[in-house]
Amino acid sequence: MTDKAKQAASSKGLLQSEDLYRYILETSVYPREPEPLKKIRDVTADHPWAMMGTAPDAGQLMAMLLRLVNAKKTIEIGVFTGYSLLLTALTIPEDGQITAIDVNRETYEIGLPIIKKAGVDHKINFIESEALSVLDQLLKYSENEGSFDYAFVDADKDNYCNYHERLMKLLKVGGIAVYDNTLWGGTVAVPEEQVPDHFRGSSRQAILDLNRSLADDPRVQLSHVALGDGITICRRIF
Numbered sequence: 001m002t003d004k005a006k007q008a009a010s011s012k013g014l015l016q017s018e019d020l021y022r023y024i025l026e027t028s029v030y031p032r033e034p035e036p037l038k039k040i041r042d043v044t045a046d047h048p049w050a051m052m053g054t055a056p057d058a059g060q061l062m063a064m065l066l067r068l069v070n071a072k073k074t075i076e077i078g079v080f081t082g083y084s085l086l087l088t089a090l091t092i093p094e095d096g097q098i099t100a101i102d103v104n105r106e107t108y109e110i111g112l113p114i115i116k117k118a119g120v121d122h123k124i125n126f127i128e129s130e131a132l133s134v135l136d137q138l139l140k141y142s143e144n145e146g147s148f149d150y151a152f153v154d155a156d157k158d159n160y161c162n163y164h165e166r167l168m169k170l171l172k173v174g175g176i177a178v179y180d181n182t183l184w185g186g187t188v189a190v191p192e193e194q195v196p197d198h199f200r201g202s203s204r205q206a207i208l209d210l211n212r213s214l215a216d217d218p219r220v221q222l223s224h225v226a227l228g229d230g231i232t233i234c235r236r237i238f
Ligand SMILES: C[S@@+](CC[C@H](N)C(=O)[O-])C[C@H]1O[C@@H](n2cnc3c(N)ncnc32)[C@H](O)[C@@H]1O
Pocket: 052, 053, 054, 077, 078, 079, 080, 081, 082, 083, 084, 085, 101, 102, 103, 104, 107, 129, 130, 131, 132, 154, 155, 156, 159
């Protein structure tokens, strides 16, 4: 494996520095992380797919975005054990509502007791389904068009572009969609032949397609942030 590929596969994350990443987490993230979120990270740590959980530094930015847009009606695509869902539920107002979609209820039920104990489960409408059909169902009701303040997309990467087309109709002008994993372990910048096996495949190509599509999309203001596994913030402008 070439040095560049080794670098991309490094466990040091995008910062390429475990010390720097640890500094950010220990100085600015963990001391301010709500206890229920710490608990969800703890119960998720032993899960075989634990690496799929939203990074707490990315979560801190997402909570900031939710507040900046005064989010009240949101969508979550890809729940897993509920870290990003809980941070959204803790951030939106008492009468806020989250349409949370995942094909897997079992992993959601790992975090649900913590969400209930935090007293925010009333804000969540969990739908066990493929996300695309739920978005299409929402669009059958005109009152849903342009009515969502915020969406977090962290599910099957092959559908990200399909989700984006629906979210451009569901989000209000000024609303924000956040896409996770848009740097795919740093391998988006590595030639295909040098990409480590576990980063190869349709998900990486889907992320490359999404990044190109968002860069060319006049409907959004864009910010591609090297945080966690890469997140792209899209603000709908028309
Ligand atoms: C990376 S995890 C989500 C992580 C979560 N945001 C968190 O904070 O821990 C991806 C999730 O997407 C779900 N998923 C995969 N394909 C899906 C689909 N087509 N529709 C809805 N959910 C899907 C998986 O079951 C998994 O729970």
